[in-house]
Amino acid sequence: MSDDAADQLEPAVDPARLAFDEEALALADDVWRVARRLARDYQAAEDLVQEAYARAFRSWRSYESGTNLRAWLLRILHNLAIDNARKQKRAPEQLGLEADDYYLYERLGGNPVADVDVLVERLSPGPVLDALAELSLPFREVVVLVDLGDLSYQEAADVLEIPVGTVMSRLHRGRRVLKRALADHAEQGTV
Amino acid sequence: MSTQARPEPCLQAERCMQAYVDRALSVEEVSTVEEHLAVCPTCAKCYSFEAGMRTVVRQACDEPCPDSLRAQLKKICADCDCE
Ligand SMILES: [Zn+2]
Numbered sequence: 001m002s003d004d005a006a007d008q009l010e011p012a013v014d015p016a017r018l019a020f021d022e023e024a025l026a027l028a029d030d031v032w033r034v035a036r037r038l039a040r041d042y043q044a045a046e047d048l049v050q051e052a053y054a055r056a057f058r059s060w061r062s063y064e065s066g067t068n069l070r071a072w073l074l075r076i077l078h079n080l081a082i083d084n085a086r087k088q089k090r091a092p093e094q095l096g097l098e099a100d101d102y103y104l105y106e107r108l109g110g111n112p113v114a115d116v117d118v119l120v121e122r123l124s125p126g127p128v129l130d131a132l133a134e135l136s137l138p139f140r141e142v143v144v145l146v147d148l149g150d151l152s153y154q155e156a157a158d159v160l161e162i163p164v165g166t167v168m169s170r171l172h173r174g175r176r177v178l179k180r181a182l183a184d185h186a187e188q189g190t191v
Numbered sequence: 192m193s194t195q196a197r198p199e200p201c202l203q204a205e206r207c208m209q210a211y212v213d214r215a216l217s218v219e220e221v222s223t224v225e226e227h228l229a230v231c232p233t234c235a236k237c238y239s240f241e242a243g244m245r246t247v248v249r250q251a252c253d254e255p256c257p258d259s260l261r262a263q264l265k266k267i268c269a270d271c272d273c274e
Contacts, residue, residue, distance in 0.1 A: 025264060028256040053264045168210070171209065179244065
């Protein structure tokens with residue numbers, strides 16, 4: 001087919017649009033991982049990702065080329081997840097009590113000879129996922145965006161529309177609660 | 192839980208731990224932390240534990256986008272009539 005014929009058959013597609021589509025679709029794994037932790041189950045995560053991409057494709061022109069597309073997509077995902085959470089009206093969750101950062105390490109037997117690799121190996125995926133799921137959304141989101149979405153503190157702050165300091169403190173407390181939950185789990189002898 | 196009082200350099204290291212693990216410290220701050228870790232096995236272990244925790248979380252959540260969903264996303268993309 002000659003170029004002329006192609007022009008007549010289909011409207012020219014904006015190359016910027018094609019580049020956007022390609023880049024956005026290449027981030028599906030990252031978006032999926034985050035969605036899985038934000039949505040209540042597998043099906044809800046699929047719906048969330050589909051809805052996020054549908055919105056992304058519709059409003060692709062508002063994406064500023066050259067900025068972090070992953071952060072942009074995760075922002076859309078976050079907004080949808082927040083809407084869903086509001087609809088579900090989940091009860092406000094309690095945060096675990098304060099414990100310092102060396103806490104789980106100490107409780108898991110952090111003595112001078114303990115091998116860190118062994119301790120980490122003892123933390124199996126199941127309890128980690130459970131502990132994450134139990135984290136209240138504002139804390140879970142920060143942990144998930146930074147740890148799974150690979151966002152910087154600043155990018156996470158932009159996505160969540162909160163100050164960087166709040167990102168850091170939520171991350172800190174969120175991880176602390178995680179550690180505490182894992183320590184409890186460890187003490188029950190199943191880790 | 193009782194936490195024994197730690198020396199000031201260790202407390203300082205603990206305050207920096209999250210930002211260190213998240214690579215959010217300045218080069219200068221990183222070298223201060225690493226100087227301490229080199230001489231303090233306790234903090235060094237806690238740091239590697241913290242980093243290990245992050246690895247555990249990442250690994251537990253490491254799940255690729257299902258192929259069926261990926262196909263669906265491509266369809267949504269193709270069907271999108273916006274310009
Ligand atoms: Zn120390």
